[in-house]
Amino acid sequence: MNWKHGIISAIVLIAVWQLTVTLTGVASFILPSPLRVANALWHSRALIAEHAWVTLAEVILGLIIGSILGIVTAINLATSSTARAILRPILVFSQAIPVFALAPLLTLWFGYGMGSKIIMAVMIIYFPVASAFFDGLMKTPSGYLDLAQTMAATQSRELWHIRMRAAMPSLGSGLRLAAVYAPIGAVIGEWVGASKGLGYLMLLANGRVKTDLLFATLIVLAVLTVCLHLCVDILARRLAKDH
Amino acid sequence: MIAAPSITFSGAAEFSGAPLFDNITLEIKGGEWTCLLGPSGVGKTTVLRIIAGLDSAVNFRGKIISSDGKTLQNRTAYMAQNDLLFPWLTLLDNVCIGATLRGDHVEKTRAIEMISRVGLAGHEGKKPSQLSGGQRQRGALARTLMEDRPVILLDEPFSALDAKTRADMQELAAELLTDRTVLLVTHDPAEAARLSHQAIVMHSTGLQHIDMPATPPVRGIDDPQTLATQGKMLKILREGPQ
CATH class of the missing domain: 1.10.8 (Helicase, Ruva Protein; domain 3)
Structure with a gap:
């Protein structure tokens, strides 16, 4: 995405938003104007930042742990037919359970702190990462494997030097998805039960009819997600370099 | 490098129950270039893959014997159309x-x-x-x-190159792979006529040996005998066994 296009889109969106508020005369607790939201963002910046740090920490930790677990699972599935036979049905079945439905249970088990939110983020990104990387590991060009076989490559070296390297673009795709999903997991966890985080702050603002603060928090969350996506996108491009 | 052995490949292969080739015996001479030609789908690449010890989708019944009595495992090098x-x-x-x-x-x-x-x-x-x-x-x-490695298996390695580069590569490969046992699978009669000590056309009914010019490879691209051999091979490829 070109950054100039992004700025133009944002200006158009804000203009439409302001126009809607002006033309309909809607009450500010239903839909605050962009100016009111900017005002709330500025005046509550310390409060929002305090909660944003918590959410960001949950998301990043969730992303790291979930990605590592996804990568390890993919390697196990790709190298062991026994693992495939046992784990695959479990993985597919686990996807039939909406992770969101488990949020109350996770809060019950792991408490109101960051732990339950990190686990939510981990659970939501684990499958896309594992699935994308596994797919890449199973699609190594057959010519590469033929060459490795005639060169008497050891299985572990073939995996490390060829299959994993060839699967890097697929891993990058999985990580891109994970960067978008992880904040959703963390925020849903915060909605169900938390004392900190942007999700908690949004609920709090909503309950007190501080709709401008709710919008300001939402915007910060969106900006965080976009920044995270951009960072992961840079990483994914590096992984896919030369492919 | 240890002396390059001769290889005798004999047997039959079937694909999904249908015979691909039946009881063929291919003698690949030690230290020489053997070219295997034939129409697509006749099983040339399959023969090469079986010798290389690579997975092929066929059921092969037969044996591969090397003149020094040793297994070919870890003694072959492989080059394909794609540089890999x-x-x-x-x-x-x-x-x-x-x-x-x-x-x-x-x-x-x-x-x-x-x-x-x-x-x-x-x-x-x-x-x-x-x-x-x-x-x-x-x-x-x-x-x-x-x-x-003493045995080199080449599966159409020059077919994706332009004419000039192909001719250059053929000469370079022939020079650098001298004294090794080379099996070259190719679609190109011109390539076979230039590079082979012996050339064999693979048909669905069996193998046909081609008489090669007395001059050793690499033969000139405009050498009359080479061109005549090339023409003969093309005729066999078009019209079937003769």
């Missing part, structure tokens, strides 16, 4: 990949020498994407030489 250079590695690392994959000591000095022998000196640090098609195939040849 790993795009994320430099040319030097690609040439060394065999040792890397086996966990052996990587002989960089020898690899640089091989790269120089194929005419790519100075390109060691380049990625395959920075090389032309011909240069990449030279890189693949350097990697094959680096393996230093």
Whole structure:
């Protein structure tokens, strides 16, 4: 995405938003104007930042742990037919359970702190990462494997030097998805039960009819997600370099 | 390098219950170039893959005997139509990949020498994407030489190259792979006529040996005998066994 296009889109969106508020005369607790939201963002910046740090920490930790677990699972599935036979049905079945439905249970088990939110983020990104990387590991060009076989490559070296390297673009795709999903997991966890985080702050603002603060928090969350996506996108491009 | 053995390949193969080839015996002479020609789908590549010990979709019943009585495992090097250079590695690392994959000591000095022998000196640090098609195939040849195997299996390695590059590569490969047992699978009668000590056309009914010119390979592209042999092969390919 070109950054100039992004700025133009944002200006158009804000203009439409302001126009809607002006033309309909809607009450500010239903839909605050962009100016009111900017005002709330500025005046509550310390409060929002305090909660944003918590959410960001949950998301990043969730992303790291979930990605590592996804990568390890993919390697196990790709190298062991026994693992495939046992784990695959479990993985597919686990996807039939909406992770969101488990949020109350996770809060019950792991408490109101960051732990339950990190686990939510981990659970939501684990499958896309594992699935994308596994797919890449199973699609190594057959010519590469033929060459490795005639060169008497050891299985572990073939995996490390060829299959994993060839699967890097697929891993990058999985990580891109994970960067978008992880904040959703963390925020849903915060909605169900938390004392900190942007999700908690949004609920709090909503309950007190501080709709401008709710919008300001939402915007910060969106900006965080976009920044995270951009960072992961840079990483994914590096992984896919030369492919 | 140890002496290159002769190989006798004999047997039958079937694909999904239907015979692909039936009781053929292919004699690949030691230290010489044998070209295997034939129409698509006749099983040329399958023969090569079976000798290389690679997975093929067919059920093969038969045997592969080498003249020195040893197994061919770890004694063959393989070059395909695609150069199979790993795009994320430099040319030097690609040439060394065999040792890397086996966990052996990587002989960089020898690899640089091989790269120089194929005419790519100075390109060691380049990625395959920075090389032309011909240069990449030279890189693949350097990697094959680096393996230093007595038996070389070539599956149409020059077919994707333009005419000039192809002719250059044929000469370079013939020069550098002298005294090795080479099996070249090709669609191109001109290539077979230039490079073969013996050329064999594979038909669905069996193998047909072609009389080769008395001159040794590599033969000139405009040599009358080579051109006549090329014409004869093309006729056989078009009209079937004669």
